[in-house]
Amino acid sequence: MKPRLHVLWNETYCKRCLLCVEVCPVQVLSLERNEITEKEGCIRCYQCERYCPDIAIEVMDEKGKE
Amino acid sequence: MDRSYKDLLKLRRFPHTWCPGCGIGAVLKNVAMAVKELGWSDKNTVAVSGIGCSGRMSGYMNLDAVHTPHGRVLTSAETIKTIRPDLNVIVLSGDGDLTSIGGNHLLHTSRRNPDITVFCNDNEIYGLTGGQAGPTTPRGTKTITSPRGEPYSPLRLGHLLTQQAPYFYARTTVYHLNHFKKCIHEALVWKGFSFVDIVSDCIELNGRRLGFKTAHQMFKWFDERFHIVEGERDHLGENELGIARAVEEEVVPPAEKVEEKPEIPMASLKPFTLEELHRFDGTGGKPIYIAYKGKVYDLSSSPLFQGEKRMRCHIAGKDLTKDIDVAPHGEDLVFKFPAVGRLV
Ligand SMILES: Cc1ncc(C[n+]2csc(CCOP(=O)(O)OP(=O)(O)O)c2C)c(N)n1
Ligand code: SF4
Ligand code: SF4
Ligand code: SF4
Numbered sequence: 508m509k510p511r512l513h514v515l516w517n518e519t520y521c522k523r524c525l526l527c528v529e530v531c532p533v534q535v536l537s538l539e540r541n542e543i544t545e546k547e548g549c550i551r552c553y554q555c556e557r558y559c560p561d562i563a564i565e566v567m568d569e570k571g572k573e
Numbered sequence: 574m575d576r577s578y579k580d581l582l583k584l585r586r587f588p589h590t591w592c593p594g595c596g597i598g599a600v601l602k603n604v605a606m607a608v609k610e611l612g613w614s615d616k617n618t619v620a621v622s623g624i625g626c627s628g629r630m631s632g633y634m635n636l637d638a639v640h641t642p643h644g645r646v647l648t649s650a651e652t653i654k655t656i657r658p659d660l661n662v663i664v665l666s667g668d669g670d671l672t673s674i675g676g677n678h679l680l681h682t683s684r685r686n687p688d689i690t691v692f693c694n695d696n697e698i699y700g701l702t703g704g705q706a707g708p709t710t711p712r713g714t715k716t717i718t719s720p721r722g723e724p725y726s727p728l729r730l731g732h733l734l735t736q737q738a739p740y741f742y743a744r745t746t747v748y749h750l751n752h753f754k755k756c757i758h759e760a761l762v763w764k765g766f767s768f769v770d771i772v773s774d775c776i777e778l779n780g781r782r783l784g785f786k787t788a789h790q791m792f793k794w795f796d797e798r799f800h801i802v803e804g805e806r807d808h809l810g811e812n813e814l815g816i817a818r819a820v821e822e823e824v825v826p827p828a829e830k831v832e833e834k835p836e837i838p839m840a841s842l843k844p845f846t847l848e849e850l851h852r853f854d855g856t857g858g859k860p861i862y863i864a865y866k867g868k869v870y871d872l873s874s875s876p877l878f879q880g881e882k883r884m885r886c887h888i889a890g891k892d893l894t895k896d897i898d899v900a901p902h903g904e905d906l907v908f909k910f911p912a913v914g915r916l917v
Contacts (some may be wrong), residue, residue, distance in 0.1 A: 520587050524594030524776075529789035553574065557750055560598025560788075561588060566574065 511545035514555060514566050518542070521563035527555035578602070578609040581635050590629055594788030596747040596773030600694050601630050603750075604665065607757040618661040621650040623675060626701045626775070627667030627694035634665075644674030647682040647691070654687045663761070664691040668709040669699045672728055676708065683734055683766050690760045691768045696775035697727075704778030715782060730770050731809045731817065738819035741767035744799075745814050747774065748792035752801050752814060759816055772799065843914040845869050847892065850916065854890030862914075864892040865907045869914035892916060 508515040514536075521543060528536045528543070535548045536555060543564065555564050582605055591597045608618060620638045622631035623646035631638035641649040646666045654662045664671075671679055671693050682689075698716060699705040706716040706723045709730070713722040734742040741763045743756040753771065760767040774780055774791040785791045802815040809817050845862075850869060853862035860873040872889070897904055 522588065522593035525787050526594055526789055529787060556574070558599070560591070560595065560602065562579070562582075562584075562598075562602060563588075565576070568574070 508565075509542075510567070511543070512547065513549040513551060514543075514545055514564055516543045517561075517563040517565075520561045522561055524560070526558050526560065527564050530554045530558045578606040581605040581609055581614075583633050583635050586633060589633055591626060592775075592777040594774065594776045595626070595700075596696065596771075596775070596788070597627055597630060597694050599747040599753075600627075600665070600692060600771055600773060601633055603754055603757055604630075604663065604692055605634065607754065607761055608661075608663070610758070611761060613661050617659065618663065619653055621646055621653065621662065621664050621666075623666040623670035624701070625667035625670050625699070627665065627696075628670055628701075630665035630694075644670055644676075644678065646670060647675060647678040647689075650689045650691075651682050651685070651687045654689050658688075661761075662687075662689040664689060666691070666693060667700070668693055668695040668697065669707045672730065673699075673708045676728075680733070683740070683768070684737070686739055686766045688764055689766060690763070691766070692757070692760075693730075693768065693770050694773045695730075695770050696773045696779060698775050698779040700775040700778055704775070704782065716779070717782075729811075730768075731811075734768050735808050735817050735819070739765050739821040741765065741816070741818040742770065742809070743768070743816040744770045744772070744809055746772040746792075746795045746799060748795045749799070749801060749814060756816060763818070837912055839867070839915055842868065842912065844917040845914045846917055850892070851890045854888075861889045863889060863907075864894065864916045865897055865904065866894050867916050868912045869916060870907055870910045871913045872910050875910065 508517050523538055525538060528538060531554060532552060533548050533550055535546050537544055551566055553566050556566050589598060615636045618636050620631035620634040620636045622628040622640050624643035628640065631640060639649055646664055650662050650664045653660065695709055697709045697711060699707050704716055705718040708728045710716060710723045710727060712726050715722055731742055731744060734740055741760060743760055745753045745756040747753060756769050760769045772795055774788050776788045776791060780791045799812050799814050802813045806815050806817045807819060809815050850862055850864055853859050855861040860871055862869050863872055897907060
């Protein structure tokens, strides 16, 4: 699991299908050099995690919560 | 975010076999979530799959799982449920497996209404074998076996599976996620045969030929084609997503007509002695009388006595009280005939 700003990305499970990139309502995710990367602005809506068919992306729990 | 559903998946076999963006992964994941939410586990739940890309689903479930011959998924599932009614039986399979080669089993398993839940990954194509048209392929779709467009209308599963109560038929898509989750949950808790028709994407062997570049583009197409209908429904229209269900129509047996024969007072009946009775044995065109418990009955209309002096062991013109009490039939047989006198 590779940590990004707000999400954890699983390099081995991920098939680079781009679903997470396309469902993100604020378009902070992208595929660069074959890796899912994240820029600032995540609103923690969980859409990427909910739609990923490969269980390859998880939104990090907010520090101190859960 | 509760991620405990992962216990139900064989993560050591991940990444799974399906193409990037294939909807089957979403079906597997969301079914696992719903099963976990209900508190079901490997102790009480079995997953059964047929053949096809979709048929690989049960193999990724951390449950007892059966991978059956092509088309026989429902027969296997129904057998398991019959032998072990305490188990929750879920079927994870494809539209080709369930409705084409397995179509006959679908008809008859749904008719018998066993308490099993079917999740049909309906990608409107045969995925595993290379993208041939199947019975769920929409008319006009170009596939490798229908390069000029599929000429036939697809099976209307929504009609087929709702033609006779009880039934549970839900249609949803992998894109309409909240609706999808609701349908899975409702189907799992439904008592009886429930079928969830999940419109899903085969991006590699169907989507690309249709001009879609990513799974998400196919999702947008599902969004254009289908809309959600709320509330309780008997049936779903062609492009409607929702749940159609009905419980068994109660069969009210028609009230039996009880013919009340007015009780004839003994004293008003004509008196017969045994000798007099003896004469009415049906010979020479005479009527057939017998006595039973002090009354004389006219059995002339009985088809069993016609033209005969005796019917098996019962002899006409006699007091048959003892005979009838030991006969295999009841006395009701006698009471059907008119009482004509009393024995003195
Ligand atoms: C008896 C038999 N006939 C044909 C096949 C070839 N076959 C394998 S999978 C398949 C179709 C599966 O389609 P579907 O259930 O829609 O699954 P998908 O691959 O689309 O998920 C066929 C025809 C077979 N394996 N066995
Ligand atoms: S949705 Fe999942 S599998 Fe697809 S690119 Fe994103 S992380 Fe990878
Ligand atoms: S949680 Fe929402 S906003 Fe954040 S990366 Fe995922 S989809 Fe985008
Ligand atoms: S061929 Fe189609 S159905 Fe099979 S895994 Fe690939 S996308 Fe999914």
